[in-house]
Amino acid sequence: MKIGLKLMAEAYGPRELVRQAVRAEELGFDFVEVSDHYHPWLESQGHSPFVWSVLASIAERTERIRLGTGVTCPTVRCHPAIVAQASATTALLSEGRHFLGIGSGERLNEHVTGHGWPSVSTRHEMLHEALQIIRMLWSGGYHSFEGQYLDLDDARVFDLPETPPQIIVAASGGRSAELAAELGDGLFANAPEKEVVDAYTRAGGSGPRYNEVPLAVGPDTETALRNAHQGFRFGALGWKVMSELPNPVNFEAATATVRPEDMADMVSAGPDPETHLAQVRTFADAGFDHLALLNAGADPDTFLDYYAEHLSGPLAELRS
DSSP: OEEEEEEOTTTSOHHHHHHHHHHHHHTTOSEEEEOOOSSOSSTTTOOOOOHHHHHHHHHHHOSSOEEEESOBOTTTTSOHHHHHHHHHHHHHHTTSOEEEEEOOOOHHHHGGGSSOOOOHHHHHHHHHHHHHHHHHHHTOSOEEEEOSSOEEEEEOOOSOOSSOOEEEEEOSSHHHHHHHHHHOSEEEOSSOOHHHHHHHHHTTOOSOEEEEEEEEEOSSHHHHHHHHHHHHGGGGGOHHHHTTOOSHHHHHHHTTTOOGGGGGGTSEEESOHHHHHHHHHHHHHTTOOEEEEEEOSSOHHHHHHHIIIIIHHHHTTTOO
16 A cells, blocks of 8 residues: 555645645655646636646655656647657656556646547547557657547657656546556546446456545534635536536536535545544555545645644555
8 A cells, every 4th residue: 555645736836736745755655646737626726837847846856755647638638649758758857756647637627729528438539549659659769640539640759768657547437447457557546436446457457546535634523624615625526527617617606505514425524533544444445555645624734744643653554
Protein backbone atom coordinates (compact mmCIF):
# COMPACT_ATOMS: atom_id res chain seq x y z
CA MET A 1 0.00 0.00 0.00
CA LYS A 2 1.22 3.49 -0.92
CA ILE A 3 -0.24 6.70 0.52
CA GLY A 4 -0.20 9.86 -1.58
CA LEU A 5 -1.56 13.38 -1.55
CA LYS A 6 -3.97 14.81 -4.12
CA LEU A 7 -2.93 18.32 -5.17
CA MET A 8 -6.08 20.21 -6.15
CA ALA A 9 -4.99 22.45 -9.01
CA GLU A 10 -8.54 23.80 -9.16
CA ALA A 11 -8.14 25.37 -5.72
CA TYR A 12 -4.52 26.59 -5.57
CA GLY A 13 -2.03 28.47 -7.71
CA PRO A 14 1.13 26.86 -9.09
CA ARG A 15 3.63 27.96 -6.44
CA GLU A 16 1.32 26.86 -3.65
CA LEU A 17 0.91 23.43 -5.27
CA VAL A 18 4.69 23.05 -5.42
CA ARG A 19 4.98 24.09 -1.76
CA GLN A 20 2.41 21.47 -0.77
CA ALA A 21 4.29 18.81 -2.73
CA VAL A 22 7.55 19.67 -0.99
CA ARG A 23 5.84 19.42 2.38
CA ALA A 24 4.24 16.11 1.37
CA GLU A 25 7.70 14.69 0.70
CA GLU A 26 8.92 15.98 4.07
CA LEU A 27 6.01 14.22 5.78
CA GLY A 28 6.76 10.91 4.10
CA PHE A 29 3.99 10.66 1.50
CA ASP A 30 4.82 8.18 -1.26
CA PHE A 31 3.43 10.19 -4.17
CA VAL A 32 1.51 13.28 -5.24
CA GLU A 33 -0.92 13.52 -8.13
CA VAL A 34 -2.05 16.80 -9.67
CA SER A 35 -5.30 17.64 -11.44
CA ASP A 36 -4.94 18.38 -15.17
CA HIS A 37 -7.64 21.00 -15.70
CA TYR A 38 -8.22 24.02 -17.90
CA HIS A 39 -11.09 25.28 -15.69
CA PRO A 40 -11.77 24.78 -11.98
CA TRP A 41 -14.93 22.90 -11.04
CA LEU A 42 -16.36 25.96 -9.25
CA GLU A 43 -15.84 29.68 -9.84
CA SER A 44 -15.10 30.04 -6.13
CA GLN A 45 -12.10 27.70 -6.41
CA GLY A 46 -10.47 30.23 -8.70
CA HIS A 47 -7.40 28.39 -10.07
CA SER A 48 -6.26 26.04 -12.82
CA PRO A 49 -2.53 26.26 -13.64
CA PHE A 50 -0.84 24.24 -16.41
CA VAL A 51 -0.11 20.84 -14.92
CA TRP A 52 3.14 20.14 -16.77
CA SER A 53 4.77 23.32 -15.48
CA VAL A 54 3.71 22.42 -11.96
CA LEU A 55 5.08 18.89 -12.26
CA ALA A 56 8.39 20.17 -13.63
CA SER A 57 8.76 22.48 -10.64
CA ILE A 58 7.86 19.70 -8.21
CA ALA A 59 10.43 17.43 -9.87
CA GLU A 60 13.14 20.03 -9.32
CA ARG A 61 12.16 20.78 -5.72
CA THR A 62 11.88 17.17 -4.51
CA GLU A 63 14.14 14.12 -4.44
CA ARG A 64 12.12 11.05 -3.50
CA ILE A 65 8.38 11.45 -3.92
CA ARG A 66 6.68 10.13 -7.06
CA LEU A 67 4.57 12.58 -9.08
CA GLY A 68 1.95 12.34 -11.77
CA THR A 69 -1.24 13.61 -13.32
CA GLY A 70 -4.61 12.76 -11.91
CA VAL A 71 -5.64 12.60 -14.73
CA THR A 72 -4.75 13.85 -18.24
CA CYS A 73 -7.08 13.59 -21.23
CA PRO A 74 -4.92 12.93 -24.34
CA THR A 75 -7.58 13.28 -27.03
CA VAL A 76 -9.22 16.70 -27.44
CA ARG A 77 -7.45 19.59 -25.68
CA CYS A 78 -4.04 17.91 -25.93
CA HIS A 79 -3.05 15.56 -28.74
CA PRO A 80 -1.43 12.32 -27.51
CA ALA A 81 1.82 13.26 -29.28
CA ILE A 82 2.08 16.32 -27.03
CA VAL A 83 1.17 14.32 -23.92
CA ALA A 84 3.80 11.71 -24.82
CA GLN A 85 6.46 14.41 -25.11
CA ALA A 86 5.41 16.23 -21.92
CA SER A 87 5.30 13.04 -19.88
CA ALA A 88 8.66 11.81 -21.18
CA THR A 89 10.26 15.14 -20.29
CA THR A 90 8.73 15.03 -16.80
CA ALA A 91 10.10 11.51 -16.33
CA LEU A 92 13.59 12.78 -17.18
CA LEU A 93 13.32 15.83 -14.92
CA SER A 94 12.14 13.67 -12.02
CA GLU A 95 14.72 10.95 -12.73
CA GLY A 96 12.11 8.24 -13.12
CA ARG A 97 9.65 9.32 -10.42
CA HIS A 98 6.83 10.27 -12.82
CA PHE A 99 3.65 8.34 -13.64
CA LEU A 100 1.07 9.36 -16.25
CA GLY A 101 -2.56 9.27 -15.19
CA ILE A 102 -4.79 9.06 -18.29
CA GLY A 103 -8.56 9.38 -18.71
CA SER A 104 -11.28 10.15 -21.22
CA GLY A 105 -11.74 13.68 -19.85
CA GLU A 106 -14.51 16.08 -18.91
CA ARG A 107 -16.29 18.59 -21.11
CA LEU A 108 -15.34 21.22 -18.52
CA ASN A 109 -11.76 21.17 -19.77
CA GLU A 110 -11.85 19.71 -23.26
CA HIS A 111 -14.47 21.85 -25.03
CA VAL A 112 -12.22 24.92 -24.92
CA THR A 113 -10.52 24.10 -28.25
CA GLY A 114 -13.86 24.26 -30.06
CA HIS A 115 -13.82 20.68 -31.37
CA GLY A 116 -16.99 19.61 -29.60
CA TRP A 117 -17.53 17.00 -26.91
CA PRO A 118 -17.89 13.40 -28.16
CA SER A 119 -20.23 10.72 -26.82
CA VAL A 120 -19.01 8.32 -24.14
CA SER A 121 -18.45 5.49 -26.61
CA THR A 122 -16.49 7.75 -28.94
CA ARG A 123 -14.38 9.03 -26.05
CA HIS A 124 -13.41 5.47 -25.16
CA GLU A 125 -12.43 4.75 -28.77
CA MET A 126 -10.40 7.96 -28.91
CA LEU A 127 -8.66 7.05 -25.67
CA HIS A 128 -7.75 3.64 -27.10
CA GLU A 129 -6.14 5.32 -30.13
CA ALA A 130 -4.36 7.88 -27.93
CA LEU A 131 -2.80 5.15 -25.79
CA GLN A 132 -1.58 3.37 -28.91
CA ILE A 133 0.05 6.59 -30.12
CA ILE A 134 1.75 7.28 -26.78
CA ARG A 135 3.12 3.74 -26.62
CA MET A 136 4.42 4.01 -30.20
CA LEU A 137 6.22 7.28 -29.54
CA TRP A 138 7.77 5.96 -26.35
CA SER A 139 9.21 3.00 -28.26
CA GLY A 140 11.63 5.34 -30.04
CA GLY A 141 12.02 6.38 -33.67
CA TYR A 142 9.61 8.01 -36.09
CA HIS A 143 5.99 6.91 -36.21
CA SER A 144 2.81 7.62 -38.13
CA PHE A 145 -0.71 6.55 -37.24
CA GLU A 146 -4.05 6.80 -39.01
CA GLY A 147 -6.96 6.18 -36.70
CA GLN A 148 -10.64 6.77 -36.94
CA TYR A 149 -10.33 9.84 -34.71
CA LEU A 150 -6.63 10.61 -34.22
CA ASP A 151 -3.68 10.82 -36.58
CA LEU A 152 0.07 11.04 -36.18
CA ASP A 153 2.36 12.20 -38.98
CA ASP A 154 6.01 11.14 -38.94
CA ALA A 155 6.66 12.10 -35.32
CA ARG A 156 9.42 11.24 -32.88
CA VAL A 157 9.99 12.07 -29.21
CA PHE A 158 13.75 12.62 -28.99
CA ASP A 159 14.17 12.86 -25.21
CA LEU A 160 13.00 9.56 -23.77
CA PRO A 161 13.72 8.01 -20.37
CA GLU A 162 15.27 4.55 -20.30
CA THR A 163 12.11 3.21 -18.69
CA PRO A 164 8.81 4.76 -19.84
CA PRO A 165 6.49 6.19 -17.18
CA GLN A 166 3.74 3.93 -15.93
CA ILE A 167 0.42 4.76 -17.59
CA ILE A 168 -2.41 4.63 -15.04
CA VAL A 169 -5.76 4.56 -16.85
CA ALA A 170 -8.90 5.97 -15.24
CA ALA A 171 -11.95 3.71 -15.25
CA SER A 172 -15.50 3.96 -13.95
CA GLY A 173 -16.94 0.75 -15.43
CA GLY A 174 -16.16 -2.54 -17.09
CA ARG A 175 -15.25 -1.23 -20.53
CA SER A 176 -12.76 1.34 -19.33
CA ALA A 177 -11.34 -1.14 -16.80
CA GLU A 178 -10.65 -3.53 -19.68
CA LEU A 179 -8.88 -0.73 -21.54
CA ALA A 180 -6.74 -0.07 -18.46
CA ALA A 181 -5.77 -3.75 -18.42
CA GLU A 182 -5.06 -3.85 -22.15
CA LEU A 183 -3.01 -0.69 -22.72
CA GLY A 184 -2.26 0.66 -19.25
CA ASP A 185 0.12 -0.23 -16.46
CA GLY A 186 -2.39 0.42 -13.71
CA LEU A 187 -5.92 1.47 -12.80
CA PHE A 188 -7.23 4.85 -11.59
CA ALA A 189 -10.69 5.34 -10.06
CA ASN A 190 -12.51 7.93 -7.97
CA ALA A 191 -14.82 5.78 -5.84
CA PRO A 192 -14.31 2.67 -3.68
CA GLU A 193 -15.96 0.35 -6.19
CA LYS A 194 -14.68 -3.20 -5.94
CA GLU A 195 -16.49 -4.07 -9.19
CA VAL A 196 -14.09 -1.85 -11.14
CA VAL A 197 -11.08 -3.57 -9.58
CA ASP A 198 -12.61 -6.97 -10.32
CA ALA A 199 -13.25 -6.01 -13.96
CA TYR A 200 -9.65 -4.82 -14.25
CA THR A 201 -8.16 -8.02 -12.83
CA ARG A 202 -10.52 -10.27 -14.87
CA ALA A 203 -9.22 -8.54 -18.00
CA GLY A 204 -5.64 -9.38 -17.01
CA GLY A 205 -4.72 -6.17 -15.20
CA SER A 206 -2.10 -6.65 -12.50
CA GLY A 207 -0.67 -3.16 -11.94
CA PRO A 208 -1.14 -0.59 -9.17
CA ARG A 209 -4.69 0.52 -8.43
CA TYR A 210 -5.05 4.23 -7.60
CA ASN A 211 -7.93 6.05 -5.95
CA GLU A 212 -8.62 9.35 -4.19
CA VAL A 213 -9.87 9.35 -0.60
CA PRO A 214 -11.73 12.57 0.40
CA LEU A 215 -11.19 13.59 4.04
CA ALA A 216 -12.78 16.68 5.61
CA VAL A 217 -10.76 17.48 8.71
CA GLY A 218 -12.28 20.02 11.11
CA PRO A 219 -12.84 20.98 14.75
CA ASP A 220 -16.29 19.41 14.60
CA THR A 221 -18.34 17.46 12.06
CA GLU A 222 -20.63 20.37 11.19
CA THR A 223 -17.74 22.72 10.39
CA ALA A 224 -15.93 20.03 8.40
CA LEU A 225 -19.01 19.30 6.29
CA ARG A 226 -19.61 23.01 5.73
CA ASN A 227 -16.04 23.44 4.50
CA ALA A 228 -16.32 20.38 2.29
CA HIS A 229 -19.52 21.79 0.83
CA GLN A 230 -17.80 25.05 -0.01
CA GLY A 231 -15.01 23.54 -2.08
CA PHE A 232 -15.93 19.96 -2.90
CA ARG A 233 -19.69 19.89 -3.52
CA PHE A 234 -19.16 19.40 -7.26
CA GLY A 235 -18.39 15.75 -6.45
CA ALA A 236 -21.94 15.20 -5.21
CA LEU A 237 -23.21 15.35 -8.80
CA GLY A 238 -21.70 12.00 -9.79
CA TRP A 239 -19.44 11.26 -12.72
CA LYS A 240 -22.15 11.16 -15.41
CA VAL A 241 -22.94 14.81 -14.65
CA MET A 242 -19.39 15.90 -13.84
CA SER A 243 -18.13 14.78 -17.24
CA GLU A 244 -20.78 16.67 -19.19
CA LEU A 245 -21.15 20.21 -17.78
CA PRO A 246 -19.15 22.81 -19.75
CA ASN A 247 -18.10 25.54 -17.31
CA PRO A 248 -17.70 26.39 -13.60
CA VAL A 249 -20.86 28.50 -13.70
CA ASN A 250 -22.82 25.38 -14.67
CA PHE A 251 -21.39 23.49 -11.70
CA GLU A 252 -22.31 26.40 -9.42
CA ALA A 253 -25.91 26.20 -10.69
CA ALA A 254 -26.09 22.41 -10.61
CA THR A 255 -24.91 22.27 -6.98
CA ALA A 256 -27.25 25.01 -5.74
CA THR A 257 -29.45 22.46 -3.96
CA VAL A 258 -26.59 20.42 -2.46
CA ARG A 259 -26.54 20.91 1.32
CA PRO A 260 -23.56 20.64 3.67
CA GLU A 261 -25.11 17.57 5.29
CA ASP A 262 -25.25 15.87 1.86
CA MET A 263 -21.45 15.79 1.87
CA ALA A 264 -21.52 13.13 4.60
CA ASP A 265 -22.22 10.53 1.91
CA MET A 266 -18.91 11.39 0.19
CA VAL A 267 -16.37 12.46 2.79
CA SER A 268 -15.29 11.49 6.27
CA ALA A 269 -15.73 14.58 8.43
CA GLY A 270 -14.71 15.95 11.81
CA PRO A 271 -11.88 15.76 14.34
CA ASP A 272 -11.87 12.01 15.09
CA PRO A 273 -8.95 10.19 13.38
CA GLU A 274 -10.85 6.89 13.50
CA THR A 275 -13.50 8.37 11.22
CA HIS A 276 -10.89 9.20 8.61
CA LEU A 277 -8.97 5.96 9.02
CA ALA A 278 -12.21 4.06 8.44
CA GLN A 279 -12.68 6.01 5.20
CA VAL A 280 -9.18 5.04 4.05
CA ARG A 281 -9.80 1.39 4.90
CA THR A 282 -13.00 1.42 2.84
CA PHE A 283 -10.95 2.20 -0.25
CA ALA A 284 -8.26 -0.30 0.68
CA ASP A 285 -10.84 -3.03 1.27
CA ALA A 286 -12.23 -2.38 -2.23
CA GLY A 287 -8.87 -3.43 -3.64
CA PHE A 288 -7.05 -0.13 -4.21
CA ASP A 289 -3.39 -0.05 -3.17
CA HIS A 290 -2.33 3.52 -4.07
CA LEU A 291 -4.51 5.93 -2.08
CA ALA A 292 -4.22 9.69 -2.58
CA LEU A 293 -5.63 11.55 0.41
CA LEU A 294 -7.75 14.45 -0.79
CA ASN A 295 -8.13 17.45 1.48
CA ALA A 296 -11.84 18.16 1.21
CA GLY A 297 -12.20 20.66 4.03
CA ALA A 298 -9.31 22.25 5.87
CA ASP A 299 -6.64 24.68 4.74
CA PRO A 300 -3.58 22.83 3.40
CA ASP A 301 -1.31 23.18 6.42
CA THR A 302 -4.03 22.29 8.91
CA PHE A 303 -4.71 19.16 6.87
CA LEU A 304 -1.04 18.21 6.61
CA ASP A 305 -0.45 18.90 10.31
CA TYR A 306 -3.43 16.69 11.13
CA TYR A 307 -2.05 13.94 8.89
CA ALA A 308 1.34 14.08 10.57
CA GLU A 309 -0.12 13.98 14.08
CA HIS A 310 -3.07 11.63 13.72
CA LEU A 311 -2.96 9.60 10.48
CA SER A 312 0.63 8.96 9.46
CA GLY A 313 1.35 6.51 12.28
CA PRO A 314 -1.84 4.45 12.04
CA LEU A 315 -1.59 4.33 8.22
CA ALA A 316 1.92 2.92 8.48
CA GLU A 317 0.43 -0.52 9.09
CA LEU A 318 -1.25 -0.34 5.66
CA ARG A 319 1.87 0.86 3.86
CA SER A 320 4.64 -1.22 2.39
